[in-house]
Amino acid sequence: MMQEISSSKEAIQLEHIHGAHNYHPLPVVLTKGEGVFLWDVEGKKYFDFLSAYSAVNQGHCHPRIKEALIAQAGTLTLTSRAFHNDVLGPYEKYITEYFGFDKVLPMNTGVEAVETAIKIARKWGYEKKGVPEQQAKIIVAENNFHGRTTTVISFSNDENARKNFGPYTPGFIRIPYNDLTALKAALTNHPETVAFLIEPIQGEAGVNTPDEDYMMQAKKLCQEHQTLLLADEIQTGIGRTGSLLAVCGNCSCEGHCEKQESYVEPDILILGKALSGGFFPVSAVLANNPIMEVIHPGQHGSTFGGNPLGAKIAITALEIVRDEKLSQNARALGKVFRERMELLAEKSHWVKLVRGWGLLNAIVINDSPDSSTAWDICVALKDNGLLAKPTHGNIIRFAPPLVMSMEELHSCCDIIEKTILAFEKTEVE
Template identity: 50%
Template sequence: MTAPARTRTSDELIRAEEPVLAHNYHPLPVVVARAEGAWVEDVEGRRYLDMLAGYSALNFGHRHPALIEAAHHQLDRLTLTSRAFHSDRLAEFAERLTALTGQDMVLPMNTGAEAVESGIKVARKWAYEVKGVPADRATIVVAADNFHGRTTTIVGFSTDETARSGFGPFAPGFRIVPYNDLAALEAALDETTAAVLIEPVQGEAGVIVPDDGYLTGVRELTRRAGCLFLADEIQSGLGRTGRTLAVDHEDVVPDVVLLGKALGGGIVPVSAVVGRREVLGVLRPGEHGSTFGGNPLSAAVGTAVVGLLETGEFQRRAAELGAVLREGLAELAGRGVVGFRSRGLWAGVDVDPAIGTGREIGERLMREGVLVKDTHGSTIRLAPPLTITEGELRSALASLEKVLAA
């Protein structure tokens, strides 16, 4: 009788990845094997509190029962048709997602980067067919320190040299202005402007929250200039900031909203471009598509995600626990924390560089059983699942306090 294969240890698995995986990530040295709610477990059985939640892809925690049930049910029926045919799940997904976001139409895709690329294509086509911009002259205004994805078009208008270097030549047609600067934005708009594309909160940059009134100002400037407002809510949307969308904090309605990450419930990649009918209506059959975009499995899970958000429970939890998070971080100010920014259950925390880099802080927290992710310099990001309890959140803050004190 053949003996069962031995389970490899975390160290062995990490070493096994080195020669066969492209080195496009530098993960923390933890190998996750199981997860439930706000907790993950490595192959040795050590448990960690997940304070990253897959960059907001796991807003509802790991393996949320309603989402797992929706996926199981759909797996037993139908997974993929391609958009060559209709499926019985797509209409309800689109109906409920448009109602949740206050928009008219949905363009379903898979990844966040696909949603951004699709938004760019739609904005350009709208500019030519509706606004009357001369062919191939359309421009899109973006913000410095943005993060919209990793495709060559997107990194071409990034100001992060690590993301850009070595990947050119880049597509023209983008103007970069400082974030949170309405005067600079106004100066960049002209008759060729198809759209302004911004994150209502800049995630990768360190959870940068703009001044009150900035989003309202963007909406007013784009309206005056006769161009579109594209809000990238791939990280900030679907409950993370304490509202369904981050733009809801200023009661702003963009022309187009880009969604992803949490829309797939941490189960399948699902993204969507949702927008006004007169904008998304410029697309005609054959001009854009995706084999997996809007597939029945994704539509079933996405509909279940929308169902969770329709109750308002998760938006309330993010707002209430966000206040706990903010209070806890304020108590650490001057005690290792030199600054922080938060909105809802999402924070960027600047640690005194004398204590360590963001990576070093992340490794120390990992040893305390808490998982976070560093970003630039000595900044870490906190974005726990919206299912986390107040006790778990306070425990994570206590671990951060311990690491900073040590």
């Protein structure tokens, strides 16, 4: 029988004793979520400004996803891919048409999808581009975050994630983010390159946003060198940045649009997180036939990948993004949020920089990455009823569910302003 939790202190102590210490969460123990709100075990209510790292774009416990989950869970949950099921095909049709690709390879977690894309790109390189076997190279960006598997940490420059986990997987070239000159040089000097793997916005690195034409020019360079562009939209995709995908640029449509001039079509699109609205691990790798056809039976797969429960949940989660116009809402609210934070920066020396797209934003705290200031501010935000988390030491990421209203957004901005200005006052005293 599971032990009943009576207090946050008790729950935290149990985790400390019985769980691996692989995370450093804020000292809050959550027990309920609905829409943009979370509640702790003592009953205190909070605005969620992290959205489980953008996994709950549709809001916590969305009733439509909940209904879909319950209905499918009472019918069929898992068959493995040893057999067909009656949900996978409709899901594959729906998601490929939704994002404008020929084929999808369904997986579970985000990093599984990244690993899948890497395998597809390498196999395409050997069989279609003619790269000599075992010589394929993939270009990545500095300060990337694509997960924490052995292969992925091999091309990370986050030593905390890398140290003492070697030997590392070879075959990767790391260049500065948002640097087209470096990309061109890497492509020119390494003709065996098969792919450029990139986050259109670097979320974990502190919401680093590129120049407006960066993705467009990167795509052109990849085409010139017969290299695949792999877009990791696990965190940025599905409405978060004010467009359906971050590679959609300035388009505010609710789906793949052939006419949008700012859209950069990746050769491989990697999705996860909000693909299930936070209910179930679902990820996907999308590509067109000339790329996806290199994968044959027995060469890649997953027991749970493409399971009927996850497929039904994902269809519903994507329907909600379109039906409730969450991309447009993220675009409108994000503009107001950044305006409010820029006004705050004029009042407080703690706010050094504001950046972001849509409802994926960050403020850079005017202190060193080694300081505890950003953490202390997040603890104070928690005490004032808003949950956010630092990244890279002195950066606070703000990413609420996309179902947030304008009134709720202003209430959250009031909390952030009050909290940071209180730090200003404390310093003066």
